[in-house]
Amino acid sequence: xxxxxxxxxxxxxxxxxxxxxxxxxxxxxxxxxxxxxxxxxxxxxxxxxxxxxxxxxxxxxxxxxxxxxxxxxxxxxxxxxxxxxxxxxxxxxxxxxxxxxxxxxxxxxxxxxxxxxxxxxxxxxxxxxxxxxxxxxxxxxxxxxxxxxxxxxxxxxxxxxxxxxxxxxxxxxxxxxxxxxxxxxxxxxxxxxxxxxxxxxxxxxxxxxxxxxxxxxxxxxxxxxxxxxxxxxxxxxxxxxxxxxxxxxxxxxxxxxxxxxxxxxxxxxxxxxxxxxxxxxxxxxxxxxxxxxxxxxxxxxxxxxxxxxxxxxxxxx
Amino acid sequence: xxxxxxxxxxxxxxxxxxxxxxxxxxxxxxxxxxxxxxxxxxxxxxxxxxxxxxxxxxxxxxxxxxxxxxxxxxxxxxxxxxxxxxxxxxxxxxxxxxxxxxxxxxxxxxxxxxxxxxxxxxxxxxxxxxxxxxxxxxxxxxxxxxxxxxxxxxxxxxxxxxxxxxxxxxxxxxxxxxxxxxxxxxxxxxxxxxxxxxxxxxxxxxxxxxxxxxxxxxxxxxxxxxxxxxxxxxxxxxxxxxxxxxxxxxxxxxxxxxxxxxxxxxxxxxxxxxxxxxx
Numbered sequence: 001x002x003x004x005x006x007x008x009x010x011x012x013x014x015x016x017x018x019x020x021x022x023x024x025x026x027x028x029x030x031x032x033x034x035x036x037x038x039x040x041x042x043x044x045x046x047x048x049x050x051x052x053x054x055x056x057x058x059x060x061x062x063x064x065x066x067x068x069x070x071x072x073x074x075x076x077x078x079x080x081x082x083x084x085x086x087x088x089x090x091x092x093x094x095x096x097x098x099x100x101x102x103x104x105x106x107x108x109x110x111x112x113x114x115x116x117x118x119x120x121x122x123x124x125x126x127x128x129x130x131x132x133x134x135x136x137x138x139x140x141x142x143x144x145x146x147x148x149x150x151x152x153x154x155x156x157x158x159x160x161x162x163x164x165x166x167x168x169x170x171x172x173x174x175x176x177x178x179x180x181x182x183x184x185x186x187x188x189x190x191x192x193x194x195x196x197x198x199x200x201x202x203x204x205x206x207x208x209x210x211x212x213x214x215x216x217x218x219x220x221x222x223x224x225x226x227x228x229x230x231x232x233x234x235x236x237x238x239x240x241x242x243x244x245x246x247x248x249x250x251x252x253x254x255x256x257x258x259x260x261x262x263x264x265x266x267x268x269x270x271x272x273x274x275x276x277x278x279x280x281x282x283x284x285x286x287x288x289x290x291x292x293x294x295x296x297x298x299x300x301x302x303x304x305x306x307x308x309x310x311x312x313x314x315x316x317x
Numbered sequence: 318x319x320x321x322x323x324x325x326x327x328x329x330x331x332x333x334x335x336x337x338x339x340x341x342x343x344x345x346x347x348x349x350x351x352x353x354x355x356x357x358x359x360x361x362x363x364x365x366x367x368x369x370x371x372x373x374x375x376x377x378x379x380x381x382x383x384x385x386x387x388x389x390x391x392x393x394x395x396x397x398x399x400x401x402x403x404x405x406x407x408x409x410x411x412x413x414x415x416x417x418x419x420x421x422x423x424x425x426x427x428x429x430x431x432x433x434x435x436x437x438x439x440x441x442x443x444x445x446x447x448x449x450x451x452x453x454x455x456x457x458x459x460x461x462x463x464x465x466x467x468x469x470x471x472x473x474x475x476x477x478x479x480x481x482x483x484x485x486x487x488x489x490x491x492x493x494x495x496x497x498x499x500x501x502x503x504x505x506x507x508x509x510x511x512x513x514x515x516x517x518x519x520x521x522x523x524x525x526x527x528x529x530x531x532x533x534x535x536x537x538x539x540x541x542x543x544x545x546x547x548x549x550x551x552x553x554x555x556x557x558x559x560x561x562x563x564x565x566x567x568x569x570x571x572x573x574x575x576x577x578x579x580x581x582x583x584x585x586x587x588x589x590x591x592x593x594x595x596x
Contacts (some may be wrong), residue, residue, distance in 0.1 A: 030423060036499065037422030044409040044432065047469035052435050055443035055450070062445060071449045116344070119337055124330065132582055133341040138589070139578035140348065141528035143546040144567045147553055148347040151354065151560055157367050190347065195589060202590035251439055254530040258550050272441050272531070279445050280535065289445050296442035303437045 056296070062289035071285040081290035091291060093266055094274040097181060101270055102249040104185035105192070109245050110238065112189065113196030118226070120197065121204045131201060137194035142254030149187045150174075150259055177267035180260055184268050187255045192248060196241055203237040204230065243306040247299055271295050348571065355379070355565040362561050378565035385558060388566060390541060391548035392573075398463040398533075398544060399526040405468030406522045407515060413474045415503045418481035419489055429478075435471040444531070451536050458539040467526060473518045476588060480514035481507060517588035520581045524574060545570045 023031070038045075063081050065073035085091040120131040137145070152158045153173035160170050173183045211229050220228070253272040256262060262269035262277065269277075271291065279288035342349070354362060355378050356371040382388060416422070417429055447466060456462030484507060492502045508515065533544040543551070552558065552566050578585065 033420055034422040034424070037416045037420040037425060037428075040412045040416035040420065041428055044413045044469040044474065045428075047409065047466070048431070048435050048471075050450075051447055051466040051469075052438055052443060055446035056438055058446035059442055070452075071445070116340060119340055122333055122337070124333060124337075127337075130337045130341055132579065134344055135586070136345060136348070136575070136578060138585070139524065139574040140571065141530070141546055141574070143528075143530050143550050144351075144571050145347070147549065147563060147567050148351045150553070151351070151564065152347060154560070156365070157362060157560065161365075161367050190344075193344065198586050198589055202586070247439070251441060253441075254546075257530070257534070258553070275441060275444070276531070276535075279448075285445055285449075292442045292445060295439060299439045299442075300437065 059289045059292055059296075062286055063293050065286050067283075067285040069283045071279075071283075073286075077286070081286050084287065085290055085294065090266075090269075090274065090278075091294075094269050094271050094291070095294075097267065097269060098250055098271045101181060101185055101188075101252065102246055104182055105188045105249050106242065106245045108185075109189045109192045109196055110241055113193050113200055113241075116193065116197045117200035117204060118230075120201050131197075135194040135198045135201075137191055138198065139194075140191065142191060143258060145187055145191050146255040146258035149183070149190070149255070153183055153259075174260055175264065177263075177265040180264055180268050184252070184255050184259060187259070188249060188252055192245055196245070199241060200234065200237060203234055207233050239306065239309055243302055246302055250295065250298060348575075351564045351567050351571075354561050355568045357561050359559055359561065362559065378559075378561045379569065381562045382552065382566040382569065385555065385562065386548055386552050386566070387540070388545070388548060388552075388569060391543050391545040392570065394460075394463075394542060395527050395545040396573075397460060398529075399523045401460060401464035402467045402526040403519050403522045405464065406470045406473050407519060409469045410473035410477050410518060411503070411508065411511075411515070413469075414477035414481050415499075415507060417474070417478045418484075419486075419502075419507075420499070432471045432474050435469075436475075441531075444535070448535050457536050458542040462536045463533060463542075463544070464526075466532075467522075470518075470522065473522065476518055477511065477514055480511050484510055513584065513587075516581065517584045520577060520585045521588045524577065524585070527574060 062071075062073065064076060064078055066075040066077055068074050116134045120127065120134050155173075155175075158173075160173075164170065172179055174180050207230065211233075212225055215225055215229060250270075251272055252270055253276065256268050256270055256273040257276075260268040262273050272295070275288045275291045275295070278284045278291065350369075353370050356373075356375045357368065358371075358375060358377075361368050361371060413432065417425060417432075451457055451462045451466075454462075456465075488506060489502060492506060497505075528546060529544070530546050530550075533547050537543050537547065549563075549566050549570055553563050
């Protein structure tokens, strides 16, 4: 690592330093600060290069190969895996199921969290206790949440009995391919509520009090305040949450692994679970890598859209 | 005129508290019922109609859960993994954030973008090569396999950099004049000032690691190296185990994180909202 740096520096500073020798004092100082800066970054860079950047490139590479059972590239096949992705029902099913999962979970999460944040924003004594309770799901892991919901969905001891008292017909939760995906989505919704509420509450506290005061003088109702002041000023926060929740929904794995193993009838075989199954159990490393690259592009598009939107916001402000 | 106004305010407050309590109960219902089930006897969990609360505070299920699986061993593994990641992230992020905040080197913005870009690459997109790397290194079933890949953090570096930027540059100038080198300046002046931000990052990275699932699932096979989240999921697979025992296990592994959440609530929330809310 070390001996390379001077030459690297030389190249990067090439514009100002046409010659390697005969540096002015200022240039020499610039080289020294550069080396110092890079030294401080080195520990992080080593980890990022070894476990993020190189693996990402290798995922691309792997997706263009047929591999042997232990994941070594055996035969270059170009874009065959990607063609196969769109031809085989497995991936298309995972993709549509993932999109469906996002549609189930994301709007519901944001709506529930908005209600909780509005409640948590009331001016009352001890409101901080309620805020803490509303955001408590942050501390809960996917695994424990899945086990708790597994119990709630239990046919005899779960929530069905209590719902029955309210005349709700028995829900087959995880057993039927019609309800399983939604049941898993409920778990994710519950898990995400904490983070969403925290962020909405923090955003609400940045809204200047004077806005509500002058609205009150004009005789605005609480509903008017919500619709004409709070919600519009939260729009960028909503957008942020939309992207964060969509990314989280696309990455859902733990509840699937614990609650359904992708079933019944592959109805909960979401993208990450499918990747896991293809490479870990079926040994199809190339095929799984192609799926993970597709996931990467979905995420990339979502983040780029977010940045574009925020840029625009900043511009208009 | 005064009387009805006061009464109306009391009624409205009471109503607001009522709604708050109902909402809070709905949110914590899954955890609350897990706690209750964990203290019910085998007869009680089979009762119809189902019971809401146990008839007594029983701890047998906790003992049973501990006998069924080496939960304490799993817990130790998880805590060791989380502490390693936490310390690793604190060190790497402090150093990097210091460079981004205090050293004016060429290409600083470029490298900052590189760090931020790591937040946009989903872990799942790199998981297959990482899994193969860990196997090749012979790091399966080891703590380095569990911890090293997570020892750098784009988010944490960003968080600390934002905090470091608030520290006046004059301090650095004064320190330089006094002959203080940059590492000593970081250790003796910047870090003590940045304690709240370090706390935030510490809590955040501990929670994240403790709650990991997919990675430990892939790279640990040895029961002695399993982390607690995997261990608890396996506990559920045991057919003969009663649901009260599983919930006792769930309760035990939830307690550390819930305690951490309550104790460090303020710091954690500041960290979580750092990227989301301006100002």
